[in-house]
Amino acid sequence: MKKVRKIAALLSAISLFVPTVSYADNPIVQTLFTADPAPMVYKDTCYVYTGHDEDKLVNNFFTMNDWRCYSSTDMANWTDNGSPLSYSSFSWAKGDAWAGQCVQRNGKFYYYVPLTPKNGGTAIGVAVSDSPTGPFKDLIGKPLVSTGSGDIDPTVYIDDDGQAYLYWGNPNLYYVKLNQDMISYSGSIVKVPLTTASFGTRSKTDRPTTYEEGPWFYKRNSLYYMVFAAGPISEHIGYSTSTGPTGPWTYRGKIMPTQGSSFTNHPGVADFKGNSYFFYHNGALPDGGGYHRSVCVEQFKYNSDGTFPTINMTTTGPAQVGNLNPYVKTEAETICWESGIETEPCSEGGMNVAFIENGDYIKVKGVDFGTGAASFTARVSSANSGGNIELRLDSPTGKLVGTCAVKETGGWQTWVDKTCTVSGAEGIHDLYLKFTGGSGYLFNFNWWKFTKAGNTTVIGDLNGDNSVDSTDYALMKKYLLGIITDFPVENDIEAGDFNKDGVIDSIDFVLLKKYLLGTIPSLD
Structure with missing residues (x-):
């Protein structure tokens, strides 16, 4: 997708202006094609789990091998947490990593996903992790539930009384009651009656109701919601409500019209930091479409009676919640918008930005520099001649407040810290990390x-x-051994780069040792 995403920069033209309120950019991910969003709020973070449409199609059909996880604390800048799970994590499956949902219970995270078993048919599996970003593991070694066909798009909600429900299905809608362990269920599979009163009258006769697939089940106040992808194709998003978790359901109408260059859509709904958000996908990126989709999000308010307003797709997305603090370590893969770059697993954990070429950039929305910044530190690596990180405000060609030079480090995963001075970065701005070089x-x-x-x-x-003592010596030793990747002190490069070459390395370690032994009088 690299060349495609350079064209995608045209979609962000609106971001070159500075509005009174900072808004996110849709789609929220541009480094690859994502689909079937499933938001989950945990502590102070909104996670969204997505499918991954591969660039290259097999048999001109959905080609999806793994799931992805992104997270945000402000609904504008999203951190790429990589792939927490793939179909190959299930020994009994042979492919089709389609729409899933993750929920948290008792400190563990349960990811419910549809798969194609090796012996044929369809099934819902479940994987478990101690972390919202994975990795997830299949603990039961077999499908959780299967009717034999149409077992896709699972959605799970844990009710106030502790009972968890799993709904799924296309063209039918099924549910089971999950046990407390979340990896088994009690009773029989229940098939939900699809009546026009419950799920609306379809404009074509290919199915009895508007229900198509992609259910999203949850409760708000005393009302249960079943939001779903509705037909006929191309899909829109509709919903039904009930006073009980298993119905009867009453059709309430259309939420999102058919829009967005994709013949499918898939809803996800979440409340976060006092606001309500509606996730969906479309084909908005260049080369996007029905098999190359992209996740987006809109902010909305429920009507006073609990019904949905009409929600249209936008390129601006929701207002940013708060601002980003630049004085704490921020992952390079925390992105509002980008042009050209990709991400990959990092040897130091998590992900890193990779495949950077001249002219590529990352936009970070709503960065609050306060009264001003003095310096900038980047954790970088290079097996080539390196380049520069230009720090620009409000556009890729905006005010230049610093330039961080990056040289060859000995390998693409051989990491060093590089620091540069900063001047003129004050107040709230969109930060553009623009990459230049050969x-x-x-x-x-x-x-x-x-x-x-x-x-x-x-x-x-x-x-x-x-004070400078043996504790600092031990911290530097851990840093050089790779046990830690940062120091507790805020100005860590300034504090630890004694020979002022922009890198904390073995030379600085030797100087610190000499100082503590009294061989040299100071570290300045």
Whole structure:
């Protein structure tokens, strides 16, 4: 998708202006094609789990091999957490990593996904993790539930009384009551009656109601909602409500009209930090369409009676919730919009930005520099000649407040810290990390952090206790061994880069040792 995403920069033209309120950009992911969003709020973070439409189709049909996970604390900048699960994680499955949903219970996370078993048919599996970002593992080694056909698009909700329900299906809608362990169920599979009163009258006669697939089941106040992809094809989003978790259902109408260059759609609904959000997918990216989809999100307000308003697809998305703090370590793969880059698994954990070429950039929305920044540190690697990270405000050609030079480090996963001075970064701005250099791939990028202007740094104090001692020595040793990737003190590069070459390395370690032994009088 790399060349495609360079064209995608045209879609972000609106972001070159600075509005009174900062808005997100849709689609929320541009590094690859994503589909079937499933939001989950956990603590102060909104996670969205997606399918992944591969660039290359097999048999001109949905080609999906794994699921992806993204997270945001402000609904504008999304961090790529990589792939927490793939169909190959299930020994009994042979493919088709279609729409799933993850829920949390008792400190564990349960990911319900549809798969094609090796012996044929369709089935719903479940994988478990101790972390919302995975990795997830199949603990039961077999399908959780199967009717033999149409077993796709699972949705799970845990009711106030602790009873969990699993709904799924196309063309039929089924449910079971999950047990407390969340990996088994009691009773029989129940087939939901699809009547026009419950799920609406279809404009064609190919099915009895508008229900198509992609159910999203949840409760708000005392009302249960079944939001679903509705037919005929091309799909729109409709919904039904009930006063009980198993119906009877009453059709309430259309939420999102047929829009967006994709013949499918898939809903997900979540409340986060006092706002309500509606997730969906479309074919908005260049080369997008029915088999190359992209996840988007809109903010909305329920009507006073609990019904949905009409929600249309936009390119602006929801308003940003708060602003991003640049003075804490931020993953480079935390992105509002990008042009050209890709992501990959990082040897230091998580993901890193990769395949960076001259002219590529990352946009980070609504960065609050406060009274000003003094320096910028980037964790980078390169097996080539490197390049530069230009720090620009409000557009890729906006005010230049700093340039961080990156040189060859010895390998694409051989990481070093590079620091540059910053001038003129004050107040709230969109930050553009623009990459420049020669031909070919320039460098990889793991994380970044600014340092506030006016901060007083004690050289050698790596834990922030205003003294230089054996604790700092131990921290630097752990850092060089790869046990830790950052120091507790805010201005860590300034505090630990004693020879001022922009890198904390073995030379600085030797200097710190000499200082503690009294061989040299200072580290300045």
